[in-house]
Amino acid sequence: MATESGETVVGNKKVVLKNYIAAGAPKESDFELETAGTVGLKIPEGSTAVIVKNLYLSCDPFMRSRMTKHARPGYVPDYVPGEAITGYGVCEVVNSNHPDFKKGDYLWGMTGWEEYSLITSTDSLIKIKDTDVPLSYYAGLLGLAGFTAYIGFYEICKPKKGDYVFISSASGAVGQLVGQFAKLKGCYVVGSVGSDEKVALLKEKFDFDDAFNYKKESNLHAALKRCFPKGIDVYFENVGGKMLDAVLLKMRDHGRIAACGMISQYNLEKPEGVHNLILVVVKRIRMEGFLIHEHYDLYPKFLETIIPLIKDGSIKYVEDVAHGLENAPSALIGIFSGRNVGKQLVQVSRE
């Protein structure tokens, strides 16, 4: 379809947040699939924007906080009800005024939950150079999640061969990779997950030394004691709350905690209290948060390291792909109850 000005206009289904959510888990009914919208494929004059066709969208825990209205701005802005939500994804350039991106390029970075997006803030976009691996990997293993695992494990945990490593939410996109990095480093690796299926996945597919289903453990401390008779050197923290409290009891002297996320807390009105922080003093523990935006200079090194490991089969990866924007809200809310197995994606369009 072309307008009088000659601009091509296409239909553009999008996922919008209906209203801000207070506490509690997001529900499918908090979102709406708008099917009536259109988008023009012409770039505004004088802008360095790109128009992209979205291929894969990534469902990430940090998106939860954007669904709630905050009094003060955080490190990512709150969503705007009625507009397409945004997140990390893989897309193909349809039209570009940006000097680094041309039509047909594949990019990954922040995009919209819609068929086509006009992206004016292009800082987060990275051109995909190696397309010998599945493009969807750049919405997870080679994108936000994988790079998070890399920075968190190597730069924050400072692992040593023989370290005892514990990973919570270990079958997710970040956790599965941290575990594999730790095995490659010569560490002893245990993960916690929310189902027996995921326990099997960690042990059989990702070669973890041990794993447990936290939903079946009446006492987290006992589970950790069983898995780590000598204690924990490195904790890759994805869940927070009670798990963090139990881990602190098992940490060894000079233990390191990479605070990557605390997904168990995101839907609570008041986060759980953590009672064992005195052990940070007693055991000389270092707990440290990080955001990968501040480490982008290491991204090329990350790709150089990991792509050969993917190609030779040393690094394995499990994706859970929902198909079509109509299934996107369900995929997104599923990660908060742990319904996904592996990295949760939404495929928007065929490549």
Place this chain on the structure above:
Amino acid sequence: MATESGETVVGNKKVVLKNYIAAGAPKESDFELETAGTVGLKIPEGSTAVIVKNLYLSCDPFMRSRMTKHARPGYVPDYVPGEAITGYGVCEVVNSNHPDFKKGDYLWGMTGWEEYSLITSTDSLIKIKDTDVPLSYYAGLLGLAGFTAYIGFYEICKPKKGDYVFISSASGAVGQLVGQFAKLKGCYVVGSVGSDEKVALLKEKFDFDDAFNYKKESNLHAALKRCFPKGIDVYFENVGGKMLDAVLLKMRDHGRIAACGMISQYNLEKPEGVHNLILVVVKRIRMEGFLIHEHYDLYPKFLETIIPLIKDGSIKYVEDVAHGLENAPSALIGIFSGRNVGKQLVQVSRE
């Protein structure tokens, strides 16, 4: 008095713990002053022990945990009821089989709460070389407390000029020195204390930019907001619990928390929960515990740095000295209610 073997035996008053304490603040009645004991001044054959006359004893928060029986050994052993309790102090060598220490030397390190101590574990003892400063300083400013401030501030907080620095329990031996180091570094420094008298001390004596009496603040968060409109870069943590929770809300991106102690929690049956740890992720905070034993290699550098600053008046120091072992239990338990003003010591004997 001499025994038949020719050994000199002297009276030796000592402070003993009567029984292990469960939760709650220690009370004077938990201790006993034993006046009937004696000690021989001869070193056991083949040992490298020293016998010392104790001059000054230091009252330190970490001593609280030693008054409770623990199932597993911690980084310091539990006290043994009926025996003299131990702690850091300054003493004079009366007799020595140790190659590095001779009669008349002044030492600081771990000693007993008694008039004379036979010290067989001499690892913690350090010979005092510079006696141009008061000897009592080695039980605080130039000993455990001062070195803790030095390591915690410079090595753990990694301060930068212009940083906003907050110190809890700021008039104590550690806090007062951290504040002065921070001022020398060009930081903006605020301390919290438990009385108006101590607020005045911080502002008038130690040149803090601001200070507040936490007992008079109905809302810690509001107090911190008032003192730090731009947030906190460095938190020197001495108290834990609610204060830590409130500080997390005011920390700036890349803030650093030196976890030195959590005195507000030591007497509780169950420590308070800390609810805002998600901010460690969001703000990329580093929280780190430390123990000075692991940094003793820097002790000479610490003395080289601080002694000239003491002599030229750049560093000030306030001591609260109780006189005589009979007043020692009261002095020790006073630090848990904040009754002391400045570094709490017990003078056992005249120099």
